Amino acid sequence: MRMFKQFASNFRHPSFAIGFVLSAVLIVLALLSLVWTPHPTDGVNIAARFGSPSLEHFLGTDFFGRDIFSMLMAGALTSLRVAVLAVGIGMVVGVPLGLLAAGHGGWLERLILRFNDFVFAFPAIITAIIITTLFGPSAINAMIAIGIFNIPVFARVARGGALSIWTLDYVDAARLSGLKVWQISVRHVLPNILSLLIVQATIQLSLGILAEAGLSYIGLGTQPPETSLGLMLKEAQSFFLAYPMQAVWPGLTIIIFVMALNLMGDGLRDQMDPKLSKAGGINVAG
Amino acid sequence: MKNSALHLAGLMAATLFSSTALADELRLGMVLEPPHLDPTAGAAAAIDEVVYANLFEGLTRIDQNGAVLPSLATDWSISDDGTRYEFTLKEGVTFHDGTSFDAEDVKFSLDRARAEDSVNAQKGIFAPITNVEVLATNKIAIEIANPQGDFLFNLGRGDAVIVAPESAETNQTNPVGTGPFKFVDWQQGSKVILEKNPDYVGDDVYLDRAIFTFISDPNAAQNAMLAGELDGFANFPAPETLEIFEADPRFNVVVGSTEGETILATNNKAEPFNDLRVRQAIAHVIDRQAIIDGAMFGYGTPIGTHFAPHHPYYVDLLNTYPHDVAKAKELLAAAGYESGFKATLKLPPPTYARRGGQILAAQLREIGIELELVNVEWAQWLEDVFTKKDYDLTIVSHVEPFDIGIYANPDYYFQYDNVVFQALIEKLNITNDEDDRKALAAAAETILADDAVNGYLFQLAKTGVWDTRLSGMWPNSPVEGNDLTQVKWAN
Numbered sequence: 001m002r003m004f005k006q007f008a009s010n011f012r013h014p015s016f017a018i019g020f021v022l023s024a025v026l027i028v029l030a031l032l033s034l035v036w037t038p039h040p041t042d043g044v045n046i047a048a049r050f051g052s053p054s055l056e057h058f059l060g061t062d063f064f065g066r067d068i069f070s071m072l073m074a075g076a077l078t079s080l081r082v083a084v085l086a087v088g089i090g091m092v093v094g095v096p097l098g099l100l101a102a103g104h105g106g107w108l109e110r111l112i113l114r115f116n117d118f119v120f121a122f123p124a125i126i127t128a129i130i131i132t133t134l135f136g137p138s139a140i141n142a143m144i145a146i147g148i149f150n151i152p153v154f155a156r157v158a159r160g161g162a163l164s165i166w167t168l169d170y171v172d173a174a175r176l177s178g179l180k181v182w183q184i185s186v187r188h189v190l191p192n193i194l195s196l197l198i199v200q201a202t203i204q205l206s207l208g209i210l211a212e213a214g215l216s217y218i219g220l221g222t223q224p225p226e227t228s229l230g231l232m233l234k235e236a237q238s239f240f241l242a243y244p245m246q247a248v249w250p251g252l253t254i255i256i257f258v259m260a261l262n263l264m265g266d267g268l269r270d271q272m273d274p275k276l277s278k279a280g281g282i283n284v285a286g
Numbered sequence: 287m288k289n290s291a292l293h294l295a296g297l298m299a300a301t302l303f304s305s306t307a308l309a310d311e312l313r314l315g316m317v318l319e320p321p322h323l324d325p326t327a328g329a330a331a332a333i334d335e336v337v338y339a340n341l342f343e344g345l346t347r348i349d350q351n352g353a354v355l356p357s358l359a360t361d362w363s364i365s366d367d368g369t370r371y372e373f374t375l376k377e378g379v380t381f382h383d384g385t386s387f388d389a390e391d392v393k394f395s396l397d398r399a400r401a402e403d404s405v406n407a408q409k410g411i412f413a414p415i416t417n418v419e420v421l422a423t424n425k426i427a428i429e430i431a432n433p434q435g436d437f438l439f440n441l442g443r444g445d446a447v448i449v450a451p452e453s454a455e456t457n458q459t460n461p462v463g464t465g466p467f468k469f470v471d472w473q474q475g476s477k478v479i480l481e482k483n484p485d486y487v488g489d490d491v492y493l494d495r496a497i498f499t500f501i502s503d504p505n506a507a508q509n510a511m512l513a514g515e516l517d518g519f520a521n522f523p524a525p526e527t528l529e530i531f532e533a534d535p536r537f538n539v540v541v542g543s544t545e546g547e548t549i550l551a552t553n554n555k556a557e558p559f560n561d562l563r564v565r566q567a568i569a570h571v572i573d574r575q576a577i578i579d580g581a582m583f584g585y586g587t588p589i590g591t592h593f594a595p596h597h598p599y600y601v602d603l604l605n606t607y608p609h610d611v612a613k614a615k616e617l618l619a620a621a622g623y624e625s626g627f628k629a630t631l632k633l634p635p636p637t638y639a640r641r642g643g644q645i646l647a648a649q650l651r652e653i654g655i656e657l658e659l660v661n662v663e664w665a666q667w668l669e670d671v672f673t674k675k676d677y678d679l680t681i682v683s684h685v686e687p688f689d690i691g692i693y694a695n696p697d698y699y700f701q702y703d704n705v706v707f708q709a710l711i712e713k714l715n716i717t718n719d720e721d722d723r724k725a726l727a728a729a730a731e732t733i734l735a736d737d738a739v740n741g742y743l744f745q746l747a748k749t750g751v752w753d754t755r756l757s758g759m760w761p762n763s764p765v766e767g768n769d770l771t772q773v774k775w776a777n
Contacts, residue, residue: 042647043648046579046580063580064644064645225647238527242529242530
């Protein structure tokens, strides 16, 4: 009930409301493609290719005669999956690193921070090129590359948030009562920086979708017959002069998706601003 | 409506970029850069596409229709038993470095190509040669083990060009030939520049300079063409963009044919493809036109067997297994796969394979065959599919001319072992009479179609795009090469 109230009050924030609704629609459509799309996405109907929007195919058909709307649903799912798992990788590795740095301090903190700087120095695209050169292009490799890029982001946010918690009295009390660093981190610090991490995750999710699109666009991400928003854009590129709408739809979807997640993240951050100003900046852009 | 939009796009491009070529210079685009420039030491077609007939010449040469013409040999005679050829050589010819050309150079080139340690990519061309004898400075005799119908054609291929002993070792980076163009510069990763050879003995060429520019990305290629940075592409890499060029008054789109039979290669020893009924079922369900339309945007000619449709020996076998889904299902059921089966389809990088694979997968799904599409790079394809034969199905284009003989080798990656067929090919190889050869080839083609050894899809088209003011470009490519000797600009 308390959560619901919190949620309802969040909704009074316009950018959160817009972002949340748009993201929810897109995510539901993406998930729906697991069980249902208006038309099959693995069918090929050459006679019907490059169809204009109609009642049956309301965004038209692509170069294989597949329904573009169905393809967008399936493509959004791939993009979302890559982004979610990449955020997962970043959180699972990055958050413990950040907590450890804040809790332990000293040489370990410096080591983790330097490691962070090191990974940060490589943009996701470079990491992806290295990984795909070694293991070949695929959605999984793109996911790992984006995931690696996410590690220092979450490590930094977790450390920043944790440092401010560590100065509080109840942490001192916990320490005096004999709890170890990791126990304090898990029981007292982590729950208190969770909202911070959720905000960051939302923003990283949008960056992940953008990064997946970028990698697939240059041929390092998702490979056919799978589909993703970036791959659709890449495939549409060669027909761009003759059939510009082929590229417009996936492009528009990427923009809306990324914008929606960003608005939602921004809205959430504004709601939590008092906490955030104490915790230090988390405005980490990719 | 769409067409006028295309025109508009073309016009806009034309007004935005108005750089034009020098009158006697040709800037030709190519997809792949050659690894080096010695056609006698590499299989890459890109080598021939720069140097063949332009920089290097052979005893004979092939014209754009596949006919054999004199080149460095002006005349020849063949003994009655068909095993001894005597050639009269062109006189006064010099190599680009100034050294003279004579019969010793021919003997050197052929002996080098057929030697034990030869690195020639087509050693098979030279294998029948038993002796090369210099009769005079302008006369040479070549003896071959058995009469061979296509020997003169083979001598006209890029692999059989004549090189000089003085420069043979350095031809890879500084090619020295006898042709009407000589090598000027190779900017690695970008272009090769040839210039007219002023000392050429023979018909003068029209161009002063030829620049071969290498652009592998189809979009970049398209932009370079629209921006007027290139005068043409002998074979444009992306069929889906040809519509733009067709609508553009500055360009001609010329559709010819290549020697590339594009097939659904099948592992004839792997379950369940070792069962003829399974292969027949696949043949019945393949819709060639849909693949040509979907993957190649309509450019390509359907084939019913492993043979080029423009060849005089071609037999139309398209209806051996007509498109018939019900029949295909029956055959599958008879083979014990009523509910279909799963298999993998390995796809090398070209569009015909990657796109064609998706279409084929959709077609085979109609009879319950679920294909897992596996994208592979060329190196991996050569290793896994071609060498180790670790595959079920793959899509690939076989670009060698007259290569039906590959089916006579049971160790070839199709793993097709048919003694009747092998005997036919053996006989064909030693038959000289044109009518007999035609009958033998037709019989061989029919066996392959009946046995549904592979899925026969289509002949790759050669889709050239070039400036409308250019003439003399080859619409077809009976051999690998871009022969520029007849190319000229209209005034």
